[in-house]
Amino acid sequence: MKKQILLLLTAILLLLAAACSPQSSPSTTSNPSVSAPAGTPTDIWNALFQHTPVPWTTPLPPLEPTILDATYVKINPRLATPFPCRRCPDYALEGGLWKFSLSKGVFRIYYTMNGWRSLGSYAVSEDRLYLFNDPYCNRETGIYKWKLEDGSLTLTEIEDPCSQGLRAANLADQPWLSCTPPNVEAMITDHWQKPHGCDPKDS
Template identity: 40%
Template sequence: MKQRSITQLFFCSITLTVLLSSCAGSTLTSLPEPTTVSIPPSSASTIISTPTNVMQTGVWDELMNATPFPHGFPLPEPVQSPLDGTYAKLDESPPQYWTCYRCADYRPMGGIWRLQFDRGVMRVFYQITNWKSIASFSVEGNKLSIFNDPFCPQDVGEYEWSLENGNLTLNAISDGCAFDLRMENLAKQPWLACTASGIQPDGCSDAPVLLGNTSTDLPVTVIVHGGDSHYFDSPPDLFAVANKENVPSPEGIHINYHEESIPFGTHRVLWWKGDWIEATTSTPYASIGVQFWGSGYLGWARVLFDGQEVWRGLTTSIGKSLAYYGGYIEVTGFEPGEHTIRVENLGFDYRPVKVAAFGFSNHVIEK
């Protein structure tokens, strides 16, 4: 037993010696050279000179060039059906104004939806988040079958369909896709037909809406700061959160908003009829402003000071910090007295606008 242990130790010793000799014999040039990387310090926020609207142009065009994958069923023959066409709907329920990294597919949300049936291919698109899907379909009489959807590859949705004045109505027979959300979405309301000419329903086109510019001849000074003013080097002296139901406003500051605007924690979401919020004060301040802050799904707004427009733009293009978009619109250079700062959602893009707070200060804000 002792002799065997000595033998094992001898061979281990030889093996270790060979390995060490091999390593010692290696030249330095065979080793990777160390690399020094200079990393610039991160900034609290980044001013963005170009719009960061997540409604990127070309998303629908990319979907148009895509074809379904035969997940569980053969692809149908590419033949025209009686319901072939492009349709759109405007869902009036609250839109998605938050960021989620795995949102429920097909969840009915407010804003523009687009639907197309084209020779056996169904395409669905939600403009606010750029969510999209593609699937196969077949038609037999007034029965519609949907299959090969990547979000539910083994499911087959069954519907009855009807057309009236070109508008499409889908009545669900059975569809368990996405926990019944596809069925709830497609059958929620009629889909309006997109035509080659005439007045188009909202959502049929991605054509941009050209908006006028704010006058540069203003009685006040307007300063646009990208990022969250709460974390600036020299932030406002006082904040009044947009949702006064969550946190009461400081003394001397009065927040008002449309009753149909949406409460979201301390923020207020402007959408549809609930499209405005304002703050009024008679306390003498040298600087008054409003903080836009939220996800990349937010839209266009304008800011008025004492009834005059002083700024308008895409709120997500003001600035960005980490995963959040927006900035602080500051107004200075006004005389003491009662002043009102007001925000309105321009609404043409059917996107929400989220207002976080109003700021009040006796010094100019510095980032």
């Protein structure tokens, strides 16, 4: 009898000791937050086509094709590498690849070196190109004379005060090369001298 009581007391003491001993809680390792990777130039350019202009002061033109509709590119030969800045001048003419799209009354422009971009409305009348509804100069209209020859678009400023003349200095600096194939055969075979910077979706 005494032996059974002794065994019972021993079991109770062991249970009490286990209950009173500190228990280590499982450690939780939180995954470090990973910021979304910056989009590639192609991603940023394609995303720009998901946006449309705001009719700041002028109604949006009808979504109809024009004679100038295409994506154009140019590579500015300036050697200086653009430096990061919190508020770079809009339309500042820097070296590297620029892309310019005219599509059914909407123009889009993109500088691939630092991600700067804009969009607005445009209209074509004879040999005049009108740019308006640009968020960087929403009260101003740019007027240019255009010439499209052998896939090369040349713009000559008539009047454009946007960004203190920086937009005109950029757009008229050098010809823009079209990413549209010159004929049906070139479009089907893709055998043509495609300008550097043209993506498949630009054709």
